[in-house]
Amino acid sequence: MRKGFSAFNVTALVLGFTFLYVPILLLVIYSFNASRLVTVWGGFSTEWYWKLLENDQLLDAAWVTLRVAFISASVATVLGTLAAIALTRYGRFTGRTLFSGMIYAPLVMPDVITGLSLLLLFVAVNFDRGFWTITLAHITFTMCFVCVVVQSRLVTFDRSLEEAALDLGCPPLRTFFVITLPIILPAVVSGWMLAFTLSLDDLVIASFTTGPGATTLPMRIYSQVRLGVTPEINAICTILIAIVTVVVVSASIVTKRQEIERQKAERLAAAGVME
Amino acid sequence: MARSNRERWLVVAIPYLWLAALFLVPFFIVFKISLSQDVTAQPPYEPVFDLSGGWDVIRDALGQLNFDNYSYVLSWDNEFLMAYVSSLKIAAISTFLLLLVGYPIAYAMARAPKSIRPTLLMLVILPFWTSFLIRVYSWIGILSPEGLLNQFLSWLGAIDQPLELLNTDTAVYIGIVYSYLPFMILPLYSALEKMDETLLEAAADLGCPPLAAFWKITWPLSLPGVFAGCLLCFIPAVGEFVIPDLLGGSDTMMIGKSLWTEFSVNRSWTVASAVAVLLLIVLVVPIVFYQNIQQRQMEGR
Amino acid sequence: MSSGVAEKTQTTIGGIRRTFAPWTDPSAVHLIRYRNVTKRFGSFTAVDDLSLDIYEREFFALLGPSGCGKTTLMRMLAGFEEPTSGQITLAGEDLVGTPPYRRPVNMMFQSYALFPHMSVWDNIAFGLKQDGMGKPDIAVRVEEMLRLVKLEAFARRKPHQLSGGQRQRVALARSLAKRPKVLLLDEPLGALDKKLREETQFELMDIQMKLGMTFLIVTHDQEEAMTVADRIAVMDHGKLIQVAPPAVIYEQPASRYVAGFVGDVNLMAGRVESNQNGLVTVRTGSGGDSAGMRLAVAQEVQTGAGDEVWVAVRPEKVRVDREPPADTNVNCVSGEVWDIGYLGDLSVYHIELADGTRVKAVRPNLTRMVERPITWEDKVWVSWTPDAGVVLTR
Numbered sequence: 001m002r003k004g005f006s007a008f009n010v011t012a013l014v015l016g017f018t019f020l021y022v023p024i025l026l027l028v029i030y031s032f033n034a035s036r037l038v039t040v041w042g043g044f045s046t047e048w049y050w051k052l053l054e055n056d057q058l059l060d061a062a063w064v065t066l067r068v069a070f071i072s073a074s075v076a077t078v079l080g081t082l083a084a085i086a087l088t089r090y091g092r093f094t095g096r097t098l099f100s101g102m103i104y105a106p107l108v109m110p111d112v113i114t115g116l117s118l119l120l121l122f123v124a125v126n127f128d129r130g131f132w133t134i135t136l137a138h139i140t141f142t143m144c145f146v147c148v149v150v151q152s153r154l155v156t157f158d159r160s161l162e163e164a165a166l167d168l169g170c171p172p173l174r175t176f177f178v179i180t181l182p183i184i185l186p187a188v189v190s191g192w193m194l195a196f197t198l199s200l201d202d203l204v205i206a207s208f209t210t211g212p213g214a215t216t217l218p219m220r221i222y223s224q225v226r227l228g229v230t231p232e233i234n235a236i237c238t239i240l241i242a243i244v245t246v247v248v249v250s251a252s253i254v255t256k257r258q259e260i261e262r263q264k265a266e267r268l269a270a271a272g273v274m275e
Numbered sequence: 276m277a278r279s280n281r282e283r284w285l286v287v288a289i290p291y292l293w294l295a296a297l298f299l300v301p302f303f304i305v306f307k308i309s310l311s312q313d314v315t316a317q318p319p320y321e322p323v324f325d326l327s328g329g330w331d332v333i334r335d336a337l338g339q340l341n342f343d344n345y346s347y348v349l350s351w352d353n354e355f356l357m358a359y360v361s362s363l364k365i366a367a368i369s370t371f372l373l374l375l376v377g378y379p380i381a382y383a384m385a386r387a388p389k390s391i392r393p394t395l396l397m398l399v400i401l402p403f404w405t406s407f408l409i410r411v412y413s414w415i416g417i418l419s420p421e422g423l424l425n426q427f428l429s430w431l432g433a434i435d436q437p438l439e440l441l442n443t444d445t446a447v448y449i450g451i452v453y454s455y456l457p458f459m460i461l462p463l464y465s466a467l468e469k470m471d472e473t474l475l476e477a478a479a480d481l482g483c484p485p486l487a488a489f490w491k492i493t494w495p496l497s498l499p500g501v502f503a504g505c506l507l508c509f510i511p512a513v514g515e516f517v518i519p520d521l522l523g524g525s526d527t528m529m530i531g532k533s534l535w536t537e538f539s540v541n542r543s544w545t546v547a548s549a550v551a552v553l554l555l556i557v558l559v560v561p562i563v564f565y566q567n568i569q570q571r572q573m574e575g576r
Numbered sequence: 577m578s579s580g581v582a583e584k585t586q587t588t589i590g591g592i593r594r595t596f597a598p599w600t601d602p603s604a605v606h607l608i609r610y611r612n613v614t615k616r617f618g619s620f621t622a623v624d625d626l627s628l629d630i631y632e633r634e635f636f637a638l639l640g641p642s643g644c645g646k647t648t649l650m651r652m653l654a655g656f657e658e659p660t661s662g663q664i665t666l667a668g669e670d671l672v673g674t675p676p677y678r679r680p681v682n683m684m685f686q687s688y689a690l691f692p693h694m695s696v697w698d699n700i701a702f703g704l705k706q707d708g709m710g711k712p713d714i715a716v717r718v719e720e721m722l723r724l725v726k727l728e729a730f731a732r733r734k735p736h737q738l739s740g741g742q743r744q745r746v747a748l749a750r751s752l753a754k755r756p757k758v759l760l761l762d763e764p765l766g767a768l769d770k771k772l773r774e775e776t777q778f779e780l781m782d783i784q785m786k787l788g789m790t791f792l793i794v795t796h797d798q799e800e801a802m803t804v805a806d807r808i809a810v811m812d813h814g815k816l817i818q819v820a821p822p823a824v825i826y827e828q829p830a831s832r833y834v835a836g837f838v839g840d841v842n843l844m845a846g847r848v849e850s851n852q853n854g855l856v857t858v859r860t861g862s863g864g865d866s867a868g869m870r871l872a873v874a875q876e877v878q879t880g881a882g883d884e885v886w887v888a889v890r891p892e893k894v895r896v897d898r899e900p901p902a903d904t905n906v907n908c909v910s911g912e913v914w915d916i917g918y919l920g921d922l923s924v925y926h927i928e929l930a931d932g933t934r935v936k937a938v939r940p941n942l943t944r945m946v947e948r949p950i951t952w953e954d955k956v957w958v959s960w961t962p963d964a965g966v967v968l969t970r
Contacts, residue, residue, distance in 0.1 A: 009383035013395070016380035020402050020456065023413035026423060030416065083290035087573070093287060102294040104566040108507060110514020110558070112531045113551050116538065117301035120548065123318045124304050140297040143290065151573055163656055164689035166676040168703030168754065173282060182693045201406045204516055208538075218408050225408070225521065229416050237409040244404045252397050265737040 024241060031234035048235040058236060061220040064131065065200055068216060072138035073195035079139065080146025080195070081188055087147070088154040106144040114141055115208030122209060129211025137209040138199040145198060146191035153187035186255070193251075197244065302555070309548035310340035320545050344549035355550060358528040359557065365444065365519075365529060366512035369451040370505050373459040376452060377504065381463035382493075385470070396464070403457040410454050411521050418446050418522070442524035450518040455511075459504040466500025467493070499568065506565040510558055530554055596806060597821075598631040607632040607790055608653065608758060613662030615648050615814075622648040623659070624814035630758075635784050635791045637805035639798060641837070645814040646794045650760050653792070654683045666757060677706070682756035686763040688747035690735040696722075696746050697731040703754045721749040724783065741772050748780075752787070761793040765800060777803045798838045802826065810834045826890075831970045835888045842891060842935050843968075844871065848883045856967050858887050861931070868931065872906050874962040879969055886968040893964035894937035896925055896950060897957045908959035911935065913952055923948065927958055 031049075035042025052058060083103055086093075106114065118137045122129055161183065165175040181188070203218040210219070217236075224233055311320040322336035348355045384395045402410060417423045418440040425437040440446050470493065478488040516531035523529070530550065538547040598604035606629035615623040623645045630636045638646035651657045652664060655676030664671045671679060682703065690699055700721050704714045722728045725745035735743055744764065751759055764780070765773045781804050784791050795801050801808050802822040809819045810833075818830040829835035832843060846860035846868060854876050861868030871887050879885055895901070901908060909929050917924035918941075925937045935958050941948075950956060 008379075009386055012379035012383040013387070016376070016383075017398060019376070019453070020399070023410065023417055023453065024402065024405065026417065027409070027413040079290045079293055082286050083294075086287040086290065090283060090287060095291070098299075099287070099291055099294075100570055101566055102291075102298050104569045105562055106298060107569075108510040108562060108565055110511055110516075110531060110554065112514050112516050112534045113305075113555060114298075116534065116547060116551050117305045118297065120304045120308055120544070121297065121301040136297065140294070143293070147290075148569075148573075155573060158687055158689065160685040160687050160689040161691060163654075163676070164683070164685055164691075164750075165702070166656075167654055167679075167681075167683045168750070169677045169706035170702070171675075171677050179691060183691075197404050201408065203408055204535075218406065221408055221412070222517075225412050225415070229412070229419075233412065237406070237412065240409065241405045245401065248397070248401055248404050252393070256393065262736055265734075268737075 027234055028238045028241065031231060031238040033231055033234075036231060048231040049239075051232055052235055052239075055232065057215075058217070058220055058232075061215050061217045064214055065217040068131065068135050068138060068206075069196045069199035072135045072142060072199045073192050075135075075139045076143035076146050076195040077188060077192045080143040080191055081150050083143065083147040084150035084154055088151055088157075103144050103147050106141045107148065109141075111202070111204035112208075115205040118205065119208040129209060130214040133209045133211065134206050134214060134216065137205050138195075138202060141202075141205065142195035142198050145194050146188075149191040149194060150184060150187050153184050157184065193247070200240075305548045305551055307340070308545055309344055309552045310342065311545050312339070312341075312343070313543050313545050318544075319542065344545050345553070347546060348549045348553060354528060355530070355533055355553075358530045358533045359553070361528040362513050362515075362530040363557070365447060365451070365527075366509050366515075369448055369455070369512050370509045372448060372452050373455055373508050374501065374505060377456055377459035377463055378501075380456075381460045381467055381500075384460070384464050385467035392468075399457050399460050399464075407454055408517065411450050411518055414446065414450055414453065414522060415441065418449070441522065442527075444523065444527055446522035446524075447519050447527055447529075450522040451508075451512050451515065454518065455508045458507045462503035462507065463497060463500040466497045466503075470496050499572075503565070503568050503572070506561055506568065510561050510565065513558060514554060596633070598634065599629070599807065604631055606630060607634075607667055608792070609663075609665045610649070611663040611665075613649075613652065613659045613664060615645075615652060615657060616660045621814050623652070625662070626814065626816055628809065628816060628819065630790065630792065632790055633788055635781065635804055635806045636793070637801035637808045638792070638794045638811060639796070639801040639808050639837070640811035641796060644811040646811050647762060649811070650683075650762060650792060650794050653679075653758070654681055654760055655679045680756055681758040681760060682751040682754055683760040683762060684747050684751040684764050686766055688735075688743050688767075690743055690746055690750070692735055694734075695731065696727060696733050696735070696738070699735070699746055700750045700753050702750065707754065717753055721753050724752070724786075725749045740767055741776070744768060744776065748783070752783070752789075755787075756789075758790045758792055761791060763795055764793065766795075766797075773800070774803075780804055802838070808838075810837060812837075828966060829888065829968065832886055832888070832968050835966075835968060840891050840936065840938075842889045842894065844869075844887045844889075844933065846871065846885060846887065848879050848881050848885055848967075850881055851877070851879055855962065856885075858885060858967065860887070860933070869909055869929075871965065872962045873965045873967050875965075875967055877967050877969070879967065883969065887965050888968055889935075889960050889965040891924065891936040891938040893960050894935060895959045896927065896937045896939060897959070898950060898954065900957050901959055904959060904961075906959075906962060907965070908957055910955065910957050913950060913954045913956055916948075916950075916952065918948075925950065925956075927956060929958075 030041075032044050032046065033040075033042055034045035034047065083099075087096075087100060087103065090096075115137070118133075118140070119129075122133050122136075127133060157180070161179055162175055165179045166172065170178065201218065202216075203222050206216045207219055207222075210216070221233060221236065224230065307324075308320055311322060313319060314321045322339045324333060324336050347353060350356075380399075384392065384399070387395055415422075419425075420437040420439065420441065422441070424440065425434070428434045428438070440449075474492050474496075475485075475488055478492050479485070483491065514531040514534075515529060516535050519527050519529040519532050520535070523532075534547050534550045534554070537543050537550060608628075608630040610626055610628045613623055613626050614621065626645075626649070638649060640646045648657055652659055653666070653671070655671070655674060655678075659672060666679070666681065691702065694702065697718055700718045701714050704717055709717070718731075719728070722731055725748055727742060727745055727749070730738065730742060730746075735746065738746065744767070748764070761780075765776055768776060777800060780791070791804075793801070793804060802825075805822060807819060807821050808825050810817045810825065812833055818825060818834045820828075820830075825834060825838050829838065829841075835841045835843065844858075844860045846858040849857040849859050849870070851857075854874060856873045856875055856877060856879065858871045858873065859868050860871060873887060900910070911927040911929040913925060914928040914934065915926040917926075920941070922938050922940055925939065927935050927937060929935060937958060
């Protein structure tokens with residue numbers, strides 16, 4: 001039956017993943033290069049990592065970025081979850097088409113348009129540009145991603161669970177907090193993580209909406225990258241990649257382990273061993 | 276359930292108003308500024324609507340709005356039109372390449388043993404979680420004349436002159452394909468994975484050879500994923516700025532880069548706005564298409 | 577099946593057989609009353625100007641195909657839907673406008689809707705906690721419910737660690753824990769396999785009797801409705817077609833629709849020739865000429881000569897003989913065996929009559945004989961007594 005996993009398929013996967021991972025791997029390897037020339041291997045060294053610790057500008061930028069990402073991801077998660085509930089639960093309400101349009105359009109809108117339009121808004125209302133304008137801009141575009149993630153969980157949500165809670169005397173708001181939220185929590189958490197990384201990652205929108213004193217890490221990296229490849233940039237990139245990899249891989253291992261436990265329990269129950 | 280109506284209203288109104296204020300209203304502001312003129316002031320455009328000035332002041336300001344920026348942008352003397360065309364071309368070719376590269380990977384993932392599918396999926400998503408900027412940056416070191424690719428090729432003896440790759444359109448294609456690949460693979464994978472494999476067995480049983488079965492069964496059934504993936508890549512690629520800026524050459528023209536240059540180098544917010552409005556007009560049809568697909572996927576029952 | 581049904585309306589209390597039939601008692605007070613209830617979804621009318629009374633301690637079944645409005649009728653009682661017009665009262669109190677979380681009814685869901693992140697114990701305690709019941713009281717009640725459904729050993733399990741049958745019992749315990757005035761059961765056994773379903777039907781009846789509660793069940797399974805219910809309401813297109821005890825539904829269906837939906841039936845169209853002294857004679861065929869068969873039905877029915885009617889005969893009431901029966905010539909025609917279905921306990925004979933009508937007859941296989949005396953293409957006589965058939969006017 002599963003003879004379909006042919007040589008063609010294996011080749012496609014090997015080539016595909018090579019393409020995806022080789023550039024990142026090279027970047028990581030060359031961050032340990034002793035030579036300042038990034039394309040010539042001059043022996044193993046961790047020199048550039050120590051240099052990073054002395055680079056106050058980069059550390060400042062990293063700190064700004066983390067704060068922006070944390071605040072914007074958290075607010076975006078709340079707003080995006082509300083929007084997902086509105087879209088999946090409330091059927092047709094006035095202005096629904098416009099609403100879903102405003103949710104889905106930012107997913108594909110080129111960053112330069114979003115960035116410019118938000119900047120002009122902040123200028124028009126005379127809002128001091130800086131940390132908070134970046135945060136507001138990030139909330140706006142990341143909440144749409146959160147909404148889509150949560151929405152795809154909510155469409156498969158068995159609504160009779162909520163009805164059962166109401167039926168047993170639990171008012172709607174409490175039902176949301178004790179039944180709905182715990183069950184959709186994994187989707188909400190991955191929505192938050194997505195918003196967090198999108199915010200960490202964003203260069204264009206932040207560049208438009210920033211003001212004096214608020215420089216994010218991508219902006220700092222970008223201004224250095226334009227001057228050429230340096231091992232320090234390789235080093236900071238490696239650190240970022242390592243953090244993301246550890247978080248994503250451990251998150252997926254935890255969910256995988258839970259899934260295995262669950263399947264085991266279900267098999268045992270089905271086999272009647274537990275009865 | 277009349278009592279819960281207020282809660283319902285809040286659930287809709289909070290995100291609705293947020294998006295209206297920070298996504299919808301800004302477009303009107305962009306449009307208004309695209310009709311204004313540059314001045315050396317703060318803000319760097321006029322007229323500025325002063326609502327406290329009363330009706331006469333507003334009417335006076337309205338009278339100052341004009342389409343000069345548009346005739347500037349749309350003139351063949353300035354390279355904006357070429358940039359629009361070139362952006363659409365680069366985005367279209369990149370999207371086609373993405374489909375060509377992404378489809379076999381998505382197909383192989385969907386046909387892989389069920390037990391390793393989650394791992395494969397994670398391997399595709401993982402690069403997406405790492406910074407976009409980093410992924411583009413990593414190609415500079417590979418594509419530069421003394422870069423790793425040229426070193427590798429001359430070590431193989433395939434070339435004796437380093438290839439000119441960095442700062443060309445080729446580098447832009449590679450950059451776009453590389454950074455957008457997960458966006459192409461994921462919708463394709465979810466469309467292909469849903470497909471019932473007994474359909475292919477039925478086709479084979481009825482005398483259809485595998486390749487014909489692919490074109491007659493698998494491909495048509497994966498079309499929703501193909502459309503979603505292509506739009507998800509094409510639309511942002513048209514307005515791409517970072518990739519042509521870092522990997523492209525001085526003759527690589529993309530409208531996102533023109534907009535950025537107009538805004539940050541030439542400091543003309545009004546022309547940048549006109550460029551943005553025209554870009555939005557170009558993209559409005561694919562965006563509406565994308566929204567329909569997204570909506571059908573989320574709510575189609 | 578039908579033998580048990582006849583006694584279903586009788587309960588044994590204190591050793592005395594007593595008939596439970598409050599619907600025949602004009603002084604009985606209804607517990608649930610639907611009055612002219614209509615529910616529309618857009619242009620679709622799910623429930624159409626429907627009135628119905630249900631009495632205390634009754635096990636009442638709503639039976640019908642999917643889309644007939646039975647679930648909507650139940651969900652309006654639970655409060656998940658509000659009627660477009662009409663009134664629903666429970667113990668004399670108007671329910672319309674009361675949200676589901678303030679109604680003294682509980683529901684067992686088709687999907688069971690067990691909260692996946694809570695243990696069996698917490699699922700059962702959920703409703704009691706909402707009422708602000710004290711912790712010791714909750715513990716006592718939950719233990720009692722666990723005993724009732726025989727799941728004491730599973731209190732700490734999560735729903736996904738249970739088998740389908742166990743989940744079903746947790747759902748039942750959870751909806752019973754609050755001692756609701758009415759328990760609503762939405763296709764409660766639909767997800768169980770046939771054997772478990774039959775067992776559970778009797779368990780449900782037991783529990784209902786033990787607790788003395790009113791149960792309202794929605795089902796599309798006619799056998800299930802016949803087994804468990806005191807009364808059945810057959811629904812179609814948002815209207816009640818017949819409300820009666822199972823035996824009446826089966827033996828005296830009000831219409832062709834009911835006759836066909838509940839059990840198997842032979843329907844023969846014809847016109848009334850005469851209706852005298854409780855004996856109706858019907859000439860089959862559409863023309864009303866002498867071509868058709870002449871059928872006799874012993875029944876008191878409002879119909880006159882020339883009316884278009886249908887004679888319904890249940891297959892188990894049709895006799896099949898190889899020779900013309902000597903004792904009777906009423907309702908007796910010859911035909912040919914066209915098909916036989918051997919079911920083990922029963923055999924189903926499809927017999928084609930001279931005029932092309934096909935009649936179904938069911939015979940119990942009383943002996944271990946492998947070769948049945950009647951086989952394909954045999955010439956046979958089919959017959960039934962005048963009190964076997966029933967005349968339907970619609």
